[in-house]
Amino acid sequence: TTKPKLCYFCGRGRMESIRWLLAAAGVEFEEEFIETTEQYEKLQKDGRLLFGQVPMVEIDGMVLTQTRAILSYLAAKYDLYGKDLKETVRINMYADGTLDLMMMTAQAAFKPSEEKEENLTLIVKKAKTRYFPAFEKILNDHGEDFLVGNKFSWADIQLLEAILMVEELDASVLSDFPLLKAFKARISNIPTIKKFLQPGSPRKPPPDSHYVEVVRGILQF
Numbered sequence: 001t002t003k004p005k006l007c008y009f010c011g012r013g014r015m016e017s018i019r020w021l022l023a024a025a026g027v028e029f030e031e032e033f034i035e036t037t038e039q040y041e042k043l044q045k046d047g048r049l050l051f052g053q054v055p056m057v058e059i060d061g062m063v064l065t066q067t068r069a070i071l072s073y074l075a076a077k078y079d080l081y082g083k084d085l086k087e088t089v090r091i092n093m094y095a096d097g098t099l100d101l102m103m104m105t106a107q108a109a110f111k112p113s114e115e116k117e118e119n120l121t122l123i124v125k126k127a128k129t130r131y132f133p134a135f136e137k138i139l140n141d142h143g144e145d146f147l148v149g150n151k152f153s154w155a156d157i158q159l160l161e162a163i164l165m166v167e168e169l170d171a172s173v174l175s176d177f178p179l180l181k182a183f184k185a186r187i188s189n190i191p192t193i194k195k196f197l198q199p200g201s202p203r204k205p206p207p208d209s210h211y212v213e214v215v216r217g218i219l220q221f
């Protein structure tokens with residue numbers, strides 16, 4: 001069977017959560033990195049980007065765009081999307097929340113340097129006062145190993161991704177969240193995720209100025 005093909009810049013951005021989900025599901029994938037405007041314009045000209053945007057994923061004979069649409073398709077396909085609609089909507093709520101938090105980090109990379117610091121400080125504050133307290137409470141009230149229905153789901157994968165991303169900004173961010181600390185250790189030890197966290201995996205590094213310049217150059221903004 002042909003592997004899914006991911007088409008994006010060689011960086012995290014909006015594609016990283018898709019890499020995480022596929023890796024956690026144990027699915028190998030190809031990557032086409034957009035390095036030049038020509039590449040990007042060819043994709044558009046060939047009509048492969050519905051709204052002229054990436055991420056784009058080729059899977060099961062389809063050419064998909066829109067990050068959340070792709071993530072939902074993959075979560076359902078790999079049975080990481082709950083056992084019924086009530087579980088699925090909770091997974092969507094949790095995944096949308098962690099995606100909001102992670103997109104703040106993605107966009108902060110593109111802020112002018114004087115604003116960047118205050119942006120990153122704000123992200124850590126939001127994580128500590130808005131997002132992590134909510135997930136700590138869920139784990140406390142739910143009393144299970146996973147966020148939804150005591151089964152590993154997309155929501156768990158994305159919460160771990162978000163925790164690690166915020167820890168890159170402030171290593172002590174979980175100091176007031178013991179249940180999240182235990183959650184992080186548990187989920188990081190799931191074999192497919194453990195492998196993805198080791199060097200040599202398709203996981204991308206935090207956005208640096210080179211990456212920002214490449215993306216700015218390609219998208220000409």
Ligand SMILES: CCCCC[C@H]1O[C@@H](O)C[C@@H]1SC[C@H](NC(=O)CC[C@H](N)C(=O)O)C(=O)NCC(=O)O
Binds near residue numbers: 013215219
């Ligand atoms: C580290 C951050 C990654 C690079 C910047 C990305 O973060 C986003 O703010 C923009 C880019 S991602 C690239 C951007 N894609 C999107 O904005 C997709 C949004 C869509 N709703 C989705 O969820 O997939 C893009 O193709 N823009 C071209 C252009 O609209 O003409």
